[in-house]
Amino acid sequence: MTSSKDAQLPDFQPTQRTKIKRLFQRAVFDRKTVYEILDAGLLCHVGYVIEGQPYVTSTAYWRLDDRVYWHGSSVSKMLKAVEKGIDACFTVALMDGLVIARSGFHSSINYRSVVALGQAEKITGEAEKLAALEAFEGRLAPGLWADQRPVHKQELKASTVLSMKLEEVACKVRTGPPGDDEEDYDLDIWAGVVPISTVVGAPEDDPRLKAGIPQPDYLKQIKIG
């Protein structure tokens, strides 16, 4: 989701830590592409360190303007560590296909990935927290937020919502067919791309669903990947 105030922000600039040294032709720094990837994904992987040990926790996320958000129980180990503003890494990777070359060496994966380094901030105000959660549900399916029962005060208290500003960002995209060694193109070996996609299936009613409640239209709008 992008508001008008965000339209003027410049593209990302590589730093020493986000400079892509290998396969730099795959590096992307324009803000529009980064936002498109972030808006397509749903699951991120957050990296953080506790007592010297790195941890990687997967969780749902969403984007609003130049920030990514994630949330969970206030007693989550990941959230309790990251909310302190320690150095963190936010990674999203979407797989689009297996690239099968004539050699294993040139075989690859088509993907879109975003890595953001930074520190997360905890959203403390009740109204801000509610607005962030509403944005999350809006990303999932417009109409979901209005349909569900209102959030209880104690639920809001039991939830932590974090956000991280997108500042130090590396983005990589690979698309297209394999790039084989020139002499290998003449070999009698199949090569090409096997597409991979995330598919949203037909909704399954809760076995305890009250009689007479139809599946809402917004379910058809859920899109991931």
Add this chain to the structure above:
Amino acid sequence: MTSSKDAQLPDFQPTQRTKIKRLFQRAVFDRKTVYEILDAGLLCHVGYVIEGQPYVTSTAYWRLDDRVYWHGSSVSKMLKAVEKGIDACFTVALMDGLVIARSGFHSSINYRSVVALGQAEKITGEAEKLAALEAFEGRLAPGLWADQRPVHKQELKASTVLSMKLEEVACKVRTGPPGDDEEDYDLDIWAGVVPISTVVGAPEDDPRLKAGIPQPDYLKQIKIG
């Protein structure tokens, strides 16, 4: 892939670092389930620390007995850091569905996840490296390895293959419908699960594919998620 020597290994035991404190009913420690999740996934997220900054890099992986493997260019920043045997975190997360409850608070995601803490080891022997790469291609599609042209010596040298023993492992699985507050079941709100799956599409021939080469049968066996 599991060889007979691995059949007797015990289940995983939670440590202080992998004990699941929240929603412990989702915790799984039996080896069979952990292996099934790892064998279903293709993309892992590796966490590691360079100069105090955590990084999370997504990459393809595979499993053989009680080890996970990943590989890439010898000059990859991630591999160069992790091959030194520093503390790392290996995470796989598979999304199976959106769990839409009658409240946002009880909405969730159906998923399968494995987190392994440990240090990676670099595979140095040529034969061992080739065997590991063959196992990777075997996981992708049985027949692929035999079909592609043999690996060149310099390609093997330019590739790093790492493995990590599965010792300190946390595994979490959520399945099934939402669990709403008892008083909410009577509300006129839809609830249920929207399934999410990874779909392997129809293979696309390389535009430079030599005439007369059919799509090999092993492409039909590729399965992810």
